[in-house]
Amino acid sequence: MGDSRLEPLVLTADERRTLENWVRRRSTAQGxxxxxxxxxxxADGGPNIAVAARLKVNRGxxxxxxARFLADRLDGLCDEPRPGVPRRITDAQVEDVVVKTLEQVPDGATxxxxxxxAAAVGxxxxxxVRIWHAFGLKPHATEDxxxxxxxxxxxxxxxxxxxYLAPPTNAAVFCVDEKPQIQALTRSAPVLPMIPGTPERRSHDYHRHGTVDLFAALNTATGKVIGKVTARHATADFVAFLTEIDCQVDADLAVHLICDNLSTHTAPAVKTWLxxxxxxALHFTPTYSSWLNLVERWFAExxxxxxxxGCFCSTDELTCALEEWIMLWNTNAKPFRWTRNAEQIIDAIGHYCTRISNSAH
Known part of the structure; x- marks a missing residue:
């Protein structure tokens, strides 16, 4: 048998593609x-000593x-099973832990x-911890x-x-909603500023100095916001905000407003104004689907x-802070980018409904 160091190394197209993927992917093990x-x-040619010098590795x-590749091709590059301490936890014990986690609860607990x-299974x-991590089980976590x-x-x-994805031409699209009952709060003790090694600290209790409501309309194309602070969010206040939007948008543009299903948005006074x-034109999100309204993302910010x-000693101070925030936001506004199309969202809802309908609960 000839010396493997001298034997030509020829790769198939699939082998070369796999090797290049291993080199390119960050998830590939370093070895x-x-x-x-x-x-x-x-495979590119040249003696082993030249390859070793080029890659800065040992010739051996x-x-x-x-030699491993010539003998076993791609399988020869993978690590062989190594000896270690014998397993002390059997497959039956692992199965018992998983089944108990999924189908039972401890006495007196949820x-x-x-x-x-650990006490229940010995x-x-x-x-x-390792078993739960391997199977993606998180009994402590819950979602609504x-x-x-x-x-x-x-x-x-x-x-x-x-x-969002294909707005009409010669039109402005706004996401409209209100953030009600914003509280003007001050802490019962002065806020302790951050120092090295210690974060900012605030007292748990507070004093309340009243509330205000904020109407906001987010322009989906520019990211700029039209805002109006009011003492409440009645129908008359919403109509006044619609008038504010109408005044600030160019007269030659159609206006499309995305709203939720609050009764204020469908009141007779609003229909008369329209x-x-x-x-x-008003466009309504489905019920219980406020996540579909992009202005909620701005409210989160x-x-x-x-x-x-924030600490606010009065509703006037809170109002000034909200108006200043809107002004600063509009100075360097950037639009939020919607990425999923309607069919992807509908399919995801369908898959989720199927999952919860076929669950064992």
Whole structure:
């Protein structure tokens, strides 16, 4: 048998493609990526000593992986099973943990903890952690869901998402909603500022100085916001906000407003106002689907960056802070980008409904 170091190394198209993928992917183990580079370099021609110098590895390393590849092809580059400590946890014990986690609860509790499960099955707490991690089980975690019962769910999703992804020409599209009952709060003790090693600290209790409501209309194309702070969010206030939007939008543009199903948005006074302003059209999200309204994403930014840690001694101070936030936002506004089309959303809702309908609960 000839010397493998001198035997020509020829790759098939599939082998070369696989090796190149191993080199390119960040998820590939470092050792496997190096072996793939060695084989590719050998296939390009040249003696092993030249390949070793080019890749800055030992010549023996090139000899070994070249020979392994010639003997077993791609399988020869993968690590062989290594000896280790025999398993002390059997498959039956693992199955018992998974079944108990999914189908039972401990006495007097609503879900398992690692300590409760370890005591119930006779394993260590760390073993329970590893088993749960391997099977993606998180008994401590919970999520809420609400499926819309709107009979026009599909039509409304297509309507709203269509405005995001393919807005009509010569038109402005706004996402409109109100953030009610914004509280003007001050803490019962002064806020302790952040110092190295210690975050900012605030007292848990607070003093309330009244509330205001914020109407907001987010322009989906520019990201700019038209805002109006009021003492309440009655129908008359919403009509006044519609008039504000109508005044600020160019007269030669049609106006499409995406709203939720609040009764204020469908009141007779609003319908009368729409009859006198034919260029304005309202589009409604499905019930229980406020996530479909992009202005909710802007409200989240407002809450996180201005309200959560703000202290306001009066509603006037809170109103000034909200108006200043809107002005600063519009100075460097960027639109939120909607990425999923209507069919993807409808399919996802269908898959989720099928999943919860076929569950064992």
């Amino acid at each position: 496997l990526a190096l072996r793939a580079r060695i084989v590719l370099a050998c 390393t090139v000899n070994r992986w070249r 879900h398992w903890s690692t300590r409760d499960m 394993l260590s707490q760390s073993s329970i 869901f609400k499926i819309s019962t709107d009979p026009q769910l599909i039509d409304k999703i297509r309507d709203v998402v269509g405005l 009859l006198t302003h034919p260029r304005v 407002l809450q996180r960056r201005r309200l959560d840690r």
